[in-house]
Amino acid sequence: MQIKSPFFQLLLATLILVVISLCLQTQAQWFALLDYDHAQLWSQPWRFFSAHLLHLNYQHGLLNWLALIMIVLIWQRQLSARRLLNVLLICSVVCCLLVWLVGQPQRFVGLSGILHGLIIFCLLGDTRQGDKLSVVVLIIIVAKIIAEACGFSVTGNSPLALPNMGQAVWVIHASGVIGGIVASYTARQPLAHSA
DSSP: OOOOOHHHHHHHHHHHHHHHHHHHHTOGGGHHHHSEETTTTTTSTTHHHHTTTOOSSHHHHHHHHHHHHHHHHHTGGGOOHHHHHHHHHHHHHHHHHHHHHHTOOSEEOOSHHHHHHHHHHHHHHHHHTTOHHHHHHHHHHHHHHHHHHTTOOSSTTSTTSOTTTTTTHHHHHHHHHHHHHHHHHHSOSOHHHHO
16 A cells, blocks of 8 residues: 555654654663764764664653644645655764764754754745745744853753753854755755656
8 A cells, every 4th residue: 555645654754763762762672872972973974863863751742742643634745755854864964973073062962953944944944935934933943042051041941851961062052053954955866856
């Protein structure tokens, strides 16, 4: 049975990613092998991708999984299953590469960096079509990352605060944004060619 509906393919790809991430979340013994580890990144290159599928806890995962589903539903007209996966892969590589170059954090898990990239990819697509509100949202996202870099934390002392990371979460988010910009130039072929 072949699934021909592009929206259903997109939703199915999204749900498969969420299920894979959820399954990995139940396997705490894999974290040390799959998280982003600055010292191991080049000798274990799967970490470019696997770190984004792991989360600190179920609350962290739930927030990111719901955010992914919401982004896909909001911008479904810009995405196909293939384009979504391409953008996520590009953002994963760029995010980890930039975090490695900056040198902090030494370790991390979570989808938020590449979610920032996916949102930027979609917003840039909207701005190319003349949507003025997208420009405002882009400015808000940049302001949020600047605030994080200045020490303002969205998570504070909540269970989502990343231990031993200090203020380095902004590096992950900013790297994801740069990944979204790269993806907007490399993964923006017509949907008819990428379905």
